[in-house]
């Protein structure tokens with residue numbers, strides 16, 4: 001009986017200790033270079049050479065709360081043969097949403113008139129850098145994107161996770 005009580009106490013302490021430690025180290029894990037691989041779309045749903053905006057949907061844990069299938073953001077995807085290029089839709093200037101340019105091939109931010117060519121290179125406007133590219137991979141005909149966010153308003157592309 002005594003062993004049962006001690007064992008039960010140890011399990012109880014572990015049940016409290018593990019989430020507590022995770023909570024304490026969470027801010028350190030949140031910053032930095034790490035992205036998150038998210039299933040984006042089937043490769044055959046991407047017309048070759050045609051940019052497509054795709055929502056990044058995944059489960060999201062915030063402390064004790066787990067939300068299922070949350071839209072974490074979005075990306076622009078362009079299929080190039082069997083490869084896929086990806087960029088964040090977040091403007092590197094101040095974070096507005098990047099759209100397709102109506103007057104030229106490429107991308108445009110309406111907030112302060114930054115424009116980017118079809119490869120994501122900065123053309124005009126105050127954006128301090130090119131569009132933020134993201135890693136992709138294709139597995140069994142499905143495109144996955146390593147989704148990340150980046151610091152805004154600076155020339156260097158610095159991931160904030």
Ligand code: FES
Pocket residue numbers: 091092093094095096109110111112113114125126127
């Ligand atoms: S937020 Fe895009 S140009 Fe300013």
